Amino acid sequence: MQNKKISKAVINRLPRYYRYLGDLLEKDVVRISSKELSEKMNVTASQIRQDLNNFGGFGQQGYGYNVEYLHTEIGKILGLDRKYNIIIIGAGNLGQALANYSDFERRGFYIKAIFDVNPRLIGLSIRGIEIRSIDELEDFIKHNQVDIAALTLPKSKAAQLASDLTKWGIKGLWNFAPTDIHFPQDVIVENVHLADSLMKLSYKLSEKDRPADN
């Protein structure tokens, strides 16, 4: 079915659908119509049906959607029907926070190692995940199947490391450094810019009490 190119807007919404369906599942809701879901999610029913139909018909006329089935199917679309091995580059606060966040494993994301330059951190463990020297990074990647590298290191080092990582075969980068990273090749980069997010918040806060000029 999936022939036409899926738009970025649709992809951005998929995890949100997945989350809401997961919540419904926890509440033992068996079926839901696009209309009901649209009210919960604050979107139009039309958009939900359009979005889902990018990937095929998951519903049934007169009935709606089976929550469990739709949840599973969106999970498959999101690639959650397999496991991912993750390494974290940078054992600072954010890197440690990610390592400690055990919820990712429930979704199939396994953190296998953390790397840092700081000798005082190397050798320590977080939830049984060892902090290793960055010098071992290349070797580790060569000997382990690593799907995703999370970059939680300073901006100044991010670009060089990203380039090394892709050279060593990493295809997925989850970048938390406050700089954009993009590769024209087949490397997928997902950026998380916390500072940007905070600025959007301050924009909206300021907008509120900004006097309409002229």
Next chain:
Amino acid sequence: MQNKKISKAVINRLPRYYRYLGDLLEKDVVRISSKELSEKMNVTASQIRQDLNNFGGFGQQGYGYNVEYLHTEIGKILGLDRKYNIIIIGAGNLGQALANYSDFERRGFYIKAIFDVNPRLIGLSIRGIEIRSIDELEDFIKHNQVDIAALTLPKSKAAQLASDLTKWGIKGLWNFAPTDIHFPQDVIVENVHLADSLMKLSYKLSEKDRPADN
């Protein structure tokens, strides 16, 4: 000038412009044309000019844009020409990571306190920021000017706390809990969903090796 409603797409791009202009400033670049900037940022020059013209004419024909001036002006638009007091609700790993991230202060975001329910954490300090009991939260807000509350607590507690916080007068929520929070009122919510971000990454990784069907 700013009369027409600014679209969400434009707002999302503003922090990115701000970031790139900051980088240029660090490299002592004095002026830049929309064309040069568009090449650096991987967008069209047209889009840059359209975006900026939502807020007024910051450039000069035949010259381009003065980097420092534009940086300052976008900063003002983003509301970075004032200070914000932040409190963090939830002193878990992510809350501690945010508290430790001193860079926010450079942009005018000051973390004033952290709150948690865990007695073993209460009383500790992170970078001089005290971890307090959640019982003191209401009182603290009443006696201090708090602009933003960062929610780094479990999903199960996020909704109730968000509702309390707004009752006590908080107008800005920076939500890291894996659940959507929205208030129809004048409360601004900015959601950071790390799990969603990771799922987008796994989508794109899976898409790559997904066989084009039929």
Next chain:
DNA sequence: TAGATTGTTAATCGATTAACAATC
């Protein structure tokens, strides 16, 4: 002045919403 580049209007493209026939 000639060249460069903006600000802005018009054209295009894409995404969202509305509508409704198909069908469970």
Next chain:
DNA sequence: TAGATTGTTAATCGATTAACAATC
């Protein structure tokens, strides 16, 4: 069968890109 709700086409809306006159 009648009612409900999907899947899907058509209409609308909004955002991006192209073009170019204005102007530094």
